Amino acid sequence: MSETSVLHATSRPAPTPLRLVDADVHHSAHPGALTPYLEQRWVDYLNAFGVRTRHETDTRPALRPFAARADAIPPCGVAGGDPDFARAQLLDPYGIDIAILNSLIGQIQYSGGNAPVPFCEALERANNDWTHTEWLQRDPRWRASIACQYDSPEIAVREVERCRSLSDRFLQILASTRTERPFGHSKYWPLFEIATHYDIPIAFHPGGSGSNQLSGSGWPSYYFENHLTYPFGALSHVASLVFEGVFDRWPTLKIVFVEGGWSWVAPYAARLDATYAVQRAEVAHLQRKPSEYLAEHFWFTTQPFEEPPKPRWLPLVYEQFAEAGLDGRLMFSSDYPHWDFDSPAQAIPRTLPEPVRRGLQYANAAALYGFPLVPGAE
Numbered sequence: 001m002s003e004t005s006v007l008h009a010t011s012r013p014a015p016t017p018l019r020l021v022d023a024d025v026h027h028s029a030h031p032g033a034l035t036p037y038l039e040q041r042w043v044d045y046l047n048a049f050g051v052r053t054r055h056e057t058d059t060r061p062a063l064r065p066f067a068a069r070a071d072a073i074p075p076c077g078v079a080g081g082d083p084d085f086a087r088a089q090l091l092d093p094y095g096i097d098i099a100i101l102n103s104l105i106g107q108i109q110y111s112g113g114n115a116p117v118p119f120c121e122a123l124e125r126a127n128n129d130w131t132h133t134e135w136l137q138r139d140p141r142w143r144a145s146i147a148c149q150y151d152s153p154e155i156a157v158r159e160v161e162r163c164r165s166l167s168d169r170f171l172q173i174l175a176s177t178r179t180e181r182p183f184g185h186s187k188y189w190p191l192f193e194i195a196t197h198y199d200i201p202i203a204f205h206p207g208g209s210g211s212n213q214l215s216g217s218g219w220p221s222y223y224f225e226n227h228l229t230y231p232f233g234a235l236s237h238v239a240s241l242v243f244e245g246v247f248d249r250w251p252t253l254k255i256v257f258v259e260g261g262w263s264w265v266a267p268y269a270a271r272l273d274a275t276y277a278v279q280r281a282e283v284a285h286l287q288r289k290p291s292e293y294l295a296e297h298f299w300f301t302t303q304p305f306e307e308p309p310k311p312r313w314l315p316l317v318y319e320q321f322a323e324a325g326l327d328g329r330l331m332f333s334s335d336y337p338h339w340d341f342d343s344p345a346q347a348i349p350r351t352l353p354e355p356v357r358r359g360l361q362y363a364n365a366a367a368l369y370g371f372p373l374v375p376g377a378e
Contacts, residue, residue, distance in 0.1 A: 020344055021365035022099040023301045024258050024333035025090065028066060028080035029105060029130045037126035045119055052114040072337030079337045083135045090336050091141055094344045097362070098141055098371055100171070102258060103127055106147025107174050108207050121155050124148055128163050128170070136169050145174035145203055153190040160194050171369055172201040172256065177233025184244030192250045201254040201299070201368065204237060206230040234260040235268060238298065242272065242290045243283050247297050254368065255298050262300040262330055266320040269294050295325025299368055301333035302360060303342045311351050318352060331365045
């Protein structure tokens with residue numbers, strides 16, 4: 001829900017009790033911005049050959065470059081490329097105390113695909129260094145996910161360790177819903193080990209350079225179709241993580257699905273349990289019903305907020321979500337700077353009870369990430 005942009009910074013207020021957390025903001029380091037953080041070998045390679053990707057936006061239009069709001073493109077020409085512009089347009093006018101940066105260009109273009117693995121590793125390292133220097137060190141309200149080569153877990157683990165040594169404001173590992181295998185596969189177990197070691201979540205976001213399409217049946221023709229498939233990868237990963245026994249091996253592992261919807265979760269939990277009831281012998285290693293793992297280990301973000309056509313239905317939809325054991329597992333996200341941005345002033349419906357609204361605004365994210373009650377008190 002776009003509003004008139006605010007282009008001028010306002011003074012930062014004194015620290016106050018936590019009021020608003022934005023769980024999904026996108027920043028973007030175009031390749032030129034990474035030059036100071038790359039070895040000369042990779043600067044030369046980048047200038048000579050560029051970045052190659054298998055991202056789905058290479059095959060169909062995305063309305064605007066980076067799917068951005070027209071008013072969210074700063075003077076540098078890259079949406080999400082200027083921390084001061086983002087602060088003035090998002091953090092200050094809406095009173096956002098903490099915002100989590102998810103680097104889509106790191107998740108999509110730098111994470112792998114058709115480029116040499118060492119080059120991708122260097123790009124991810126430079127991207128995280130740029131995030132640390134240009135964003136985290138310039139405003140205490142920013143937090144960031146660790147962009148890494150999730151389909152090369154040993155390399156990803158090294159980058160997680162390196163980023164955590166830089167700052168604990170790198171607070172989760174960023175992965176794609178379009179991975180090479182369903183995420184419960186043993187290939188990804190090193191990521192679960194490192195995530196539980198640092199007690200940080202793994203966050204999934206739509207998009208990526210993997211070899212699989214979310215449609216399950218090839219390439220869609222329209223951007224609309226692609227946008228509609230965003231929850232599909234989440235459904236596949238939930239089933240894989242549960243039935244592969246991941247949560248019995250790592251009982252403290254936390255998973256966040258960003259921009260993948262949430263209204264589907266309660267019906268899907270029932271479907272998982274119904275399938276388990278008739279095929280339990282195949283997964284006899286599970287210690288609990290699938291819905292119990294889902295309720296204990298998963299969190300979700302709001303954008304795009306799935307409001308039913310009649311406002312009075314929304315509390316009923318959320319009631320299903322809560323009765324599936326997921327009350328407290330939904331966090332507000334704006335998806336800035338994308339065209340379908342949700343304004344914090346408009347996107348948390350007043351038809352929801354006040355305790356639920358408070359949970360969406362800040363309490364659920366604070367409980368998951370361990371945020372202090374006073375911003376900056378670290």
